[in-house]
Amino acid sequence: MRFAAPAAALAIVFAMTASVGQSDDHVTDPRAAALVAQGHAAIAAGQPEKAVDAYEAALAVDPAATGIFLDLAEAARLNGLQGKAIRYYRLALEREPDNLAALSGEGAALVEKGAVEKARRNLAKLQSMCGDKCPETSQLAAAIAKGPQQRVLTAEAVLPDAVVTQKN
Template sequence: MRFAPAAAALSLALAMTASITVGQTRDPDPRAGVLIAQGQSALRAGDTQGAIDAFESALAVDPGYTPTLVYLAEAARADDLQGKAISYYREALARDPHNIAAIAGEGEALAEKGALAKARLNLAKVQSMCGDSCSETRELAAAIAQGPRAPVLTAEANIQPQPQTN
């Protein structure tokens, strides 16, 4: 009986902190917001390295703002760095497992790398979360249908050994 008030207060405190942290969306730090806007305009202009630099700076200013990771992943994909993009998407999903943009983006990056089975799993998740009519579902389905991107050949991979004549 003498522990009942303490237990009630503790359970109330835990319930309040759990409800505050779940589903909380917030605006980024104003300085990070400016950097995010700069990164988005650089990405639209085709300056992927400038966009990556701006997004990384925004992440340094406000490391707790999860959408910055999704923006970084999009810039990495635009720069044909699908592996790096997948790691950014996964970090965003570790913070927010129900982030539809991160799930769909990871699926698109997986499809671009050729991991179509894994991309289809992401498509199923996105379909269950927002249905067939949302843009994320349509874009991911299109990426899966398109298949993997052509591999980039390096100079070393393009060298053919010449037969030796004696």
Template sequence: MRFLPAAAALSLLAAMTASAGYGADRAPDPRAAQLIEAGRSELAQGQVEQAVDSFEAALAIDPGYIPLYIDLADAARAQGLQGKAIRYYRDVLERDPKNFAAISGEGKAMLEKGAVEKARRNLAQLESLCGNGCSETRQLAAAIENGPPANAVMTAEAAKADPLVTQN
């Protein structure tokens, strides 16, 4: 009998913690939602810097809205900043390890950096989580099949400069 209050308190704590982890996705703050939509339209129009500004302003308003980090990562990839994009994707994966968009986006960013094996690991993870039927798996598989961009991996031979002799 003396453990009954402690057991009840622990079970209540466990129930509350479990329900908070599996709750529905929340909507962003209305002000942040407007900035997110503006950023997405700017990114679609190729105005990457303006999109990043809108996303960062939305992040200041609602830093807990996880899909915003994916938008920031996509914008960083559009700027050619794959390392920064990978960091944003990993921020999402720390909060939601089964986020398909983050796993796929990280795989694409890895592929753009020339890390094909790491991209394949992300593809295997996606295949185990959602199978071959989900769109994220198909997109990452297609990107891997196309291979990394030509400028993703630079060899030492490609970096050799032409000798230039100047007179002092």
């Protein structure tokens, strides 16, 4: 009888810990949630640089939020920084190895970077985890079918070097 109250309290703690561990979108701090919302608004407005600032601030406020890494990765991809996006996806996968969105996003970034074979490994993982009907699987399969992005060469990139000569 003496142990009933502590046992009940311990059971509640374990139940809460288990439910928090199963959460996909752990953003508990309201300040972080507000910053994430600002980042989403910046993405919608076509300003991925401002979104990165908001997401990084949110991550500083709530470093346990894996979803913020996914948001940072998406903003990096929109900025054309696939290598940085892959790093953010891998940080998310270190925290949650079975995160389907991180596997799919990393695979899409790998395709954009030209590493199609590595992306196919991610696709195989996704297919084994959730099958072909999963939205993440179909998104990555579509990205692989589309292939790597073609690099666009701008006129500024091919300007000849200016040579100054002196006339006598």
